[in-house]
Amino acid sequence: MSKKVIIFDFDGTLADTFDALVVVTNRLALEFGYPPTTPEELPKIRNLSSREIIKKSGVPIFKIPFFLKKIREYLHKDILNLNPIPGIKEALLQLKHEGYCLGILTSNSEENVNLFLKKHGIEDLFSFIYSETSLFSKDKSIKKLIKKNHLNSEEVIYVGDETRDIEASKKINIKVIAVSWGFNSREILTKHNPDSLIQQPSELIEVLGSLQQIVS
Structure with missing residues (x-):
């Protein structure tokens, strides 16, 4: 695979x-x-x-x-x-070590993201950064990102902290992991039915492994 x-x-x-x-x-x-x-x-x-x-x-x-x-x-x-979410750097390093391809989709500017990643020594962990300007067309942005990077949508999993991340992923039929440490609360994220909902970065490894088995 x-x-x-x-x-x-x-x-x-x-x-x-x-x-x-x-x-x-x-x-x-x-x-x-x-x-x-x-x-x-x-x-x-x-x-x-x-x-x-x-x-x-x-x-x-x-x-x-x-x-x-x-x-x-x-x-x-x-x-x-600004600082990384506590524990996220360690989780990213582990994911990279296990062979995952990592990327970023953001409504922030690519310049801001690059400055942040370099400051915290994690710029080499990511294969691509894609900046989108629309607040409510994230599904279209994900599709553009997938096409631009020649990705197989069945092999893509999205990780985000807002309800719109879940909505966008479901629209284009990709798996989505919601995180409760960001903007939206655990309560409202649960109501939007993500494939998984996690409370800390260390859970990423196990959850991704489970989702990978499901789509295999």
């Missing part, structure tokens, strides 16, 4: 960006016309899908690309101060 390909989301899955994103979105609140998020509201927000958050904010859909661009610009200033 050909080598398994693991595509990772970046923000919240590999990089611990949650607090930074809260700070950035609060900075942009006045400009885009939504109220800043208080610490008390964070648990509720983690239980909302991306579409529900956008609807709640009242930001018009046509402004979303500009909003994402601003977020990437702010994150660029702070990217070298």
Whole structure:
């Protein structure tokens, strides 16, 4: 059988960006016309899908690309101060050692991701980085990534921290592992029925092995 390909989301899955994103979105609140998020509201927000958050904010859909661009610009200033999710580096090293092909699909900029990976000495673990700008067309982005890198979709497993990661993967019929340490809560991730849901990076090895047996 050909080598398994693991595509990772970046923000919240590999990089611990949650607090930074809260700070950035609060900075942009006045400009885009939504109220800043208080610490008390964070648990509720983690239980909302991306579409529900956008609807709640009242930001018009046509402004979303500009909003994402601003977020990437702010994150660029702070990217070298951000850290990997605890335990993820060790898990990635193990996956690479076992022969998995690793890649990244992100709505962050490729420049930001490369700076982060180099800072933490893990740039050589990834075979490709693909940056997508649309918030709600992740399925199309995954398909483009698969085609561009000549991958077999049956050998691809996606790993992400949001409900939209699960939705996108299901749309194009690829396996998806949801992680509960990122943006969305375990509760709402469970409701979207990922193939697996894990609580810490060390679980990746065992879960990937199980999924590989299922599709073999």
